[in-house]
Structure formats: C-alpha cells, structure tokens
Amino acid sequence: MSSSPPVPRLQLQGITKRYPGCLANDRIDLSIEPGEIHALLGENGAGKSTLMKIIYGVTQPDSGSIVWHGEPLKMRDPAMARQLGIGMVFQHFSLFETLTVAENIALAMGSEAGTPKQLEPRIREVSQRYGMPLEPQRLVHSLSIGERQRVEIVRCLMQDIKLLILDEPTSVLTPQEADELFATLRRLAAEGCSILFISHKLGEVRALCQSATVLRGGRVSGHCVPADCSDLELAKLMVGDAEGLESSYPKVSGGRVRLRVDDLNWHNIDPFGTSLTSLRLEVRSGEIVGIAGVAGNGQDELLALLSGEVRLPRGERERISLDDHPIANLYPDARRSRGLAFVPAERLGHGAVPDMSLSDNALLTAFQQGLLSKGLIKRAKVLAFAEEIIQRFAVKTPNAQAPARSLSGGNLQKFILGREIMQQPKLLVAAHPTWGVDVGAAAAIHRALIALRDAGAAILVISEDLDELFQISDRIGALSGGTLSPLAATASTTPADVGRWMAGQFAPQAPHLCTGSSASSAATLS
Structure with a gap:
C-alpha cells in the first residue's frame, strides 16, 4: 500500500492583489513543505513584500486562496497568523521606539506569555543561544539598526514557530552573525519548521535554501534549486538583463584631503550607547573609504557627528573639518552649504518622510x-x-x-x-547604501558612487556588508567599541583582516599631541 504524499504546510493558489496603478501580485501559486527552507526571489517591486503581508494577514488578497495544512482559510490579521504559528521579520521594523525590548516582545506574544519582567530571562537566553545578544531593558530608540533587527528575529524565535518568514534578515548582520543565524535556521528546519527566506544576497540563498520561487513584475517567472545555480544565473532569473551585475572597479589613490577627523573623543551619555575614542580619519577627493563594523560599535554616533545631528562645542570645532574648514560645531544645513551630502541608514523616517x-x-x-x-x-x-x-x-x-x-x-x-x-557634493557620507535592495539596484547604486568618486568627490561608506565594501572601497577600516582601526588599501587587505579589526584586534592609531575632550552633555543621540 503506497503512502500518500505529505500535505504542504502552506499553499497559495492564484493570489492576486491590485493597488491603484499597480498589479502587485498576479495569480501567484506557492507551496512550502514542513521543514523546507524556501527562497522567494525577485527585484525590488516584484511583489515579494505584498505576498508576505498577505500570508501574515497584514493585507487581504483581492482573489485567490490560502491553504494551511490542507485546510483553506482566510488570514484575518497578524494575530491569527501568530496563533497558527506563523512569525514574520519585516524588512522595515515594526517596533515601538519608546518601549523596551522586553515590552515590544511581550506585546507581540500576548498576555499569556507573561509580563515583560517575566520574559526578560528567556529573552536573554534565546538571544544568547542564537548569537544575537540583547539587553531586555533597553529602550528600542537607543538601539542601532542591527540591534533592532535582532529584536525582530528573537521575537519570532520565542514563539511556537511552524512557519518563519524572514525578509532580508541578514542585511545588517556580519558574516559571522549570518553564519550563526543560518545554523539556527537549519536547526529549526530539521525540527520541522518551514522557513520562507527573502534575500538579495544570492550567495546566502544558494547556501541555505533547498528551493526557490522567482517573481518578476508581480508574477511567478520560474522555480529553481539555488544550489544548482550560480549567482549570475539567479540574478538573470530575477532581473532578466544581467548587464553590469558583476562589475569590478579599479582601486585608486585619492587627492587632497576633504574630510579630516582629528583625535575625536566623544562621550555618549546614553548608558547603552557607544563613546568614540581618539578617532582619526581622512577621506580624500576621488576616493571611497569604507568602514566596517558590527552594529552598535559607534557607527550611529560617528554618522550623527559627521552629519551635524550631534554637534561639538565651539572649542572642539576643529575636530572635524571639510576642506580645512572646521565644521564640528555647525548645524546640518551649514555643513551642506560647504559641500557635505548625507545618506542615512534608515530610509523611511530619516532619509525620507513617508507620507510626503x-x-x-x-x-x-x-x-x-x-x-x-x-x-x-x-x-x-x-x-x-x-x-x-x-x-x-x-x-x-x-x-x-x-x-x-x-x-x-x-x-x-x-x-x-x-x-x-x-x-x-564635495563629500558624501553614506550609511548602508544598498541595505535590503536587489542585485540590480545595488549595481546601479555602486555605479553611481563610482561615477561620483571619479568626478572628484570624497566618499565615506559605512556598511556591514563586507562584499560591498571590498567591491567599491579604495581604503578600508573597521570600528570596534568606538575605536577606529588604521585604514588600509583594500587591494592589499582580506575579509579575514577586516573581521579581526571588527573584533577589536588591531593596533591603536598613533596618538596625537593634542587630546580632544568629550562633547557637551547636551549632545545626546536619539
């Protein structure tokens, strides 16, 4: 007697969703088995996020059906999805910034899970076990982007998960952190949990996922086994035209110094923040300097001090200079008038006003x-x-x-x-310029940065994507605990070298005769 085939954990049949002027999902079919790690691929705007929101109950489809363990159902809302054992980590975080980590997790899990205080030991245990340490009592607004991503992931891992949806989960993780996450995901899959994995890092998809569904223009354009494809083959499935996706850029030496940071010491009065110590940095015209680092090691503080969101007292104004003009005490608009441009880490709410x-x-x-x-x-x-x-x-x-x-x-x-x-701009400071964007958009962004470099601008890129930094940077360094490693030519540096610097294994920069003092207590990062 032959056994019947296993019932898929989740089936989507003919899912269609239309918005004014846009057919986001066009009759999409998708099936995920128990214990399967399934990739959903596609360029930005292909319909991936809309489809995930439909599965999670955030958005209702115009037509089509959702089948869960062989039973058709209407996913009314995220609460229903969580009750069924579906967890989702959004690319744009869904956290209350004025609440603590524990309070955010308690809200997501419901009153039956216990109070925030009761959840704190479990949060520490789960986050440590999966290599994403969190302090439950920290307020979310004090967390870096990488740390907020950890909250989202840990929040899902604390539930009785049957299907875990991950939208760009490694976009702000170091390679080591990503490896630890993958070990966790493989363990979850071995225990029977299904995982739907969205990522633009095709190497990760090939290493982790057993199967993939590719969307293009809101429709399913194909299926594949990622391990049997090259990165370029996957990219072609996603965007059609692979021109420029594998660009390599010549390394150059810069000209005159545009940005100079001279022995910058900045004391962060936020007990959960990072202070900067004896930071020295030069970025020259016609070069890209890349700074790597694990989230929470001073990147946000350095960005705020460079952009003018945090200013130093007038007596410390020479700690940061642009074209030999002191700017450390200037407001952002005054720095812009001198030639500074800034791309923040957070697109919605910081880089752009969502409703405008x-x-x-x-x-x-x-x-x-x-x-x-x-x-x-x-x-x-x-x-x-x-x-x-x-x-x-x-x-x-x-x-x-x-x-x-x-x-x-x-x-x-x-x-x-x-x-x-x-x-x-004379100087562009860009944080995580390709975080969460598809291979086509990332290639376009890289070409734009190289063109700006070749036009003579000085560019500082702060990113946790080592592949990106090695591709576009002429010199590279790393932040660890608020201290910056010496910069080295990218062409003579390896990812292993930068990994050691990210862990703080580097000789400190040569001291300067003049020692800076900390900023005024009014300089508090939000």
Whole structure:
C-alpha cells in the first residue's frame, strides 16, 4: 500500500492583489513543505513584500486562496497568523521606539506569555543561544539598526514557530552573525519548521535554501534549486538583463584631503550607547573609504557627528573639518552649504518622510540648489529636480507626486542617493547604501558612487556588508567599541583582516599631541 504524499504546510493558489496603478501580485501559486527552507526571489517591486503581508494577514488578497495544512482559510490579521504559528521579520521594523525590548516582545506574544519582567530571562537566553545578544531593558530608540533587527528575529524565535518568514534578515548582520543565524535556521528546519527566506544576497540563498520561487513584475517567472545555480544565473532569473551585475572597479589613490577627523573623543551619555575614542580619519577627493563594523560599535554616533545631528562645542570645532574648514560645531544645513551630502541608514523616517511626495522629499535636503526664492518654494523647479532624479537613477514610481512610502526599498534608496549625488557634493557620507535592495539596484547604486568618486568627490561608506565594501572601497577600516582601526588599501587587505579589526584586534592609531575632550552633555543621540 503506497503512502500518500505529505500535505504542504502552506499553499497559495492564484493570489492576486491590485493597488491603484499597480498589479502587485498576479495569480501567484506557492507551496512550502514542513521543514523546507524556501527562497522567494525577485527585484525590488516584484511583489515579494505584498505576498508576505498577505500570508501574515497584514493585507487581504483581492482573489485567490490560502491553504494551511490542507485546510483553506482566510488570514484575518497578524494575530491569527501568530496563533497558527506563523512569525514574520519585516524588512522595515515594526517596533515601538519608546518601549523596551522586553515590552515590544511581550506585546507581540500576548498576555499569556507573561509580563515583560517575566520574559526578560528567556529573552536573554534565546538571544544568547542564537548569537544575537540583547539587553531586555533597553529602550528600542537607543538601539542601532542591527540591534533592532535582532529584536525582530528573537521575537519570532520565542514563539511556537511552524512557519518563519524572514525578509532580508541578514542585511545588517556580519558574516559571522549570518553564519550563526543560518545554523539556527537549519536547526529549526530539521525540527520541522518551514522557513520562507527573502534575500538579495544570492550567495546566502544558494547556501541555505533547498528551493526557490522567482517573481518578476508581480508574477511567478520560474522555480529553481539555488544550489544548482550560480549567482549570475539567479540574478538573470530575477532581473532578466544581467548587464553590469558583476562589475569590478579599479582601486585608486585619492587627492587632497576633504574630510579630516582629528583625535575625536566623544562621550555618549546614553548608558547603552557607544563613546568614540581618539578617532582619526581622512577621506580624500576621488576616493571611497569604507568602514566596517558590527552594529552598535559607534557607527550611529560617528554618522550623527559627521552629519551635524550631534554637534561639538565651539572649542572642539576643529575636530572635524571639510576642506580645512572646521565644521564640528555647525548645524546640518551649514555643513551642506560647504559641500557635505548625507545618506542615512534608515530610509523611511530619516532619509525620507513617508507620507510626503517624492518632490517634497527632494526639497528637504536640496533646498540650497536654487529651489527657493526669498523664502518661497519654486514648485516647478522642485518638480523638475525630482523628475530628473527619477529618470537619471531609474526609480520605479508612477510620478514625482507619489508618496515616499509607496516605493519599494530599493527604489526609495535610489531616489535618496540620487537626491544627494545630484547636489554635486564635495563629500558624501553614506550609511548602508544598498541595505535590503536587489542585485540590480545595488549595481546601479555602486555605479553611481563610482561615477561620483571619479568626478572628484570624497566618499565615506559605512556598511556591514563586507562584499560591498571590498567591491567599491579604495581604503578600508573597521570600528570596534568606538575605536577606529588604521585604514588600509583594500587591494592589499582580506575579509579575514577586516573581521579581526571588527573584533577589536588591531593596533591603536598613533596618538596625537593634542587630546580632544568629550562633547557637551547636551549632545545626546536619539
């Protein structure tokens, strides 16, 4: 007597979802078996996030059916999904910033899981076991992006998980952290948990996933076994045209020093933050300097001090200079007027206002580019500027009046980066420039950065993606515990070297005769 085939854990049949002017999902079929790690691939805007939200009950489909363990059902909301054993880690975090880690996790798990205080030992135990240590009493607003990602992942791992949906889970993890996460995922799969894995890091997909479904333009364009494909073959399935996806860029030596950070000591009064110690850094015109580091080692603090969101007292203004002009005490707009452009780590809410149109978001940082006249906005020029960004950087959007939140992550990142590049900065500081974007968008962003470098700009890139840093950086270093390693030529450096620097294994930079003092107590990072 032959045994019947196993019933899939989840089946999607003919899922369709339409938004005004956009068919996000077009009759999508998908099946996931118990214990299977299944990849969902596609470029930004292909419909992946919409499909995940339908599975998790955030969004309702216009047509089609969801079958769970062989039984059709309507996924009413995320609470129902969690009751069934479905957990999801969103690319854009769903955390309350004014609550603690434990309070956020308690809210997600419900009152039956216990109070935040009761959950604290378990949070510590689970986060330590999976290599993502968290302090349960920390307020979320004090966490770095990488640490917030850990909260999302640990929150799901504390549930009785049957299907775990991960949307770009390693985008802010180091290779070592990613390896630890993969070991956890393989263990979960061996125990019968199904995993739906979304990632633009194709090497990870090939190493981890047993099967993959590829979306293009809202439709299923193919299926494959990732281990049987090369990265380039997977990229072709996702974007069709693979031109420029495997670009390598020549390494160059910079010219005159644009940015100089001289013995910067900054005391962070936030007990959970990171202080910066004797930090010295030079970025020259016509070069890209990359800084690596595990999240929470001073990247956010350095970015805030460079952008002007945190200022030093007037007596410390020479700690940071642009073209030999002290700027450490200047506000952000004054730094921009001297040629600084800035791409923050967080796209929505920091790089762009979600509910504002793209044209208004363009005005927010480019208002000094002839877009104002005697305090009045030149609307036609603002619109033309936004439309030029959209055209030049191939931003997929209906028009410049679309709200920022309507764009996929990669398209919004291209818009933000384009907005800064089109201001022709002398110095560009970019944080995680390709975090969570597809291979096509990442390649376009890299080409734009190289073109800006070759035009003579100085570029500082802070990223946790070592592959990216080695691809585009001319010199590279790492932050560890608020201390910066000496910079080295990327061509003569290995990922293993940078990994050691990220762990703090480097000789300190040579001391300077003049020692800086900490910033005023008013300089507190939010």
